[in-house]
Amino acid sequence: MSKLESRSQDATARPHRVLSGIQPSGTLHLGNYFGAIQQHIRLQDEFPGDCFYFIADYHALTTVKDAQALQEYVRQIAVAYLSLGLDPDKALLFRQSHVPEVTELTWLLATVTGMGLLERGHSYKDKISQGIKPSVGLFTYPVLMASDILIYHSTLVPVGKDQVQHVEMTQDMATYFNEAYGQGSVLLNRPEYRLSKTPYVPGLDGRKMSKSYGNIIPLFESGKKLKKLVGRIVTDSTPLGQPLDPNHCNVFALLTLFCEAAELDEIRTWYLAGRRDGQDFGYGHAKQLLAAKIEAHFAQARAKRDDLLAHPELVDHVLAQSASRARAVAQKTLDACRQACGLG
Secondary structure (H helix, E strand, O other), X not given: OOHHHHHHOOOOOOOOOEEEEEOOOOOOEHHHHHHHHHHHHHHHHHOOXXXXXXXXXXXXXXXOOOHHXXXXXXXXXXXXXXXXXXXXXXXXXXXXXXXOHHHHHHHHHHOOOOHHHHHOOHHHHXXXXXXXXXXXXXXXXXXXXXXXXXXXXXXXXXXXXXXXXXXXXXXXXXXXXXXXXXXXXXXXXOOEEEEOOOOOOEOOOOOEOOHHHOOOOEOOOOHHHHHHHHHOOOOOOOOOOOOOOHHHXXXXXXXXXXXXHHHHHHHHHHHHXXXXXXXXXXXXXXXXXXXXXXXXXOHHHHXXXXXXXXXXXXXXXXXXXXXXXXXXXXXXXXXXXXXXXXXX
């Protein structure tokens, strides 16, 4: 048994267990990387052996109705994480649906969760306002998310501010369940959220980069297609050679994600002067620089991605092995909860 497998089967082996999921609902883009994936990769070194990352294909069914597309999105995420540096010896990466125990725990949690808690969900209200069909699955989404977190005895859940409420709901559901069935013992651990230092990643139109806005730069885009996309980033009409305001420039905002402080300071001087090395400097030059930075930053990952796409069996092996280890933890948790409920 490997060290990772041993720790995965013992919920108390480490002081913390990190849990996070990413929904396979479309093409991965720079916003996904800087908003979540980059942090997940770094956390595996902070908590080696205790990072559980799942591809939330159950959750995706609330919006994705094309089976083939869902399979492709799942594959994209798995390949991306492995290409970008996820180490299967340090972190688990698995499909949510490969641990079906989460659906049974979801039902157990639903029986102790009040309607009022779910009706206060910000995410549900936001999605309905965007025209998404108000299905039962969408409404009970926070219960499934709570099950995802609680079934692995997770202690830390890295999230952005918009997901804090879901973790707080999870805390409430754990309390409800323990009070109903724990008889003084803790069946489900109370998790804590860890706020992600998520930068604002502007899309092509200046709004937050999002698939729903159609303003994304795909994570592994390169060459002419990448240059063409970067060329579409919205800027103002300041003519070439005139001073530019870096604080109100979408291109500069994206450059801050790729450049070290010293280089960024130098680029800022070019903006403010409208000059670089004695030559006029404008938005077109800034976009060329950005495209080159993106190309270089992901060059190694793109090469690894190409290799993984050519050898899908390697990806399938990681997903299967991780699911097996995660499921061992989930089964132990569910067995205890079933017994407490009288279902054992």
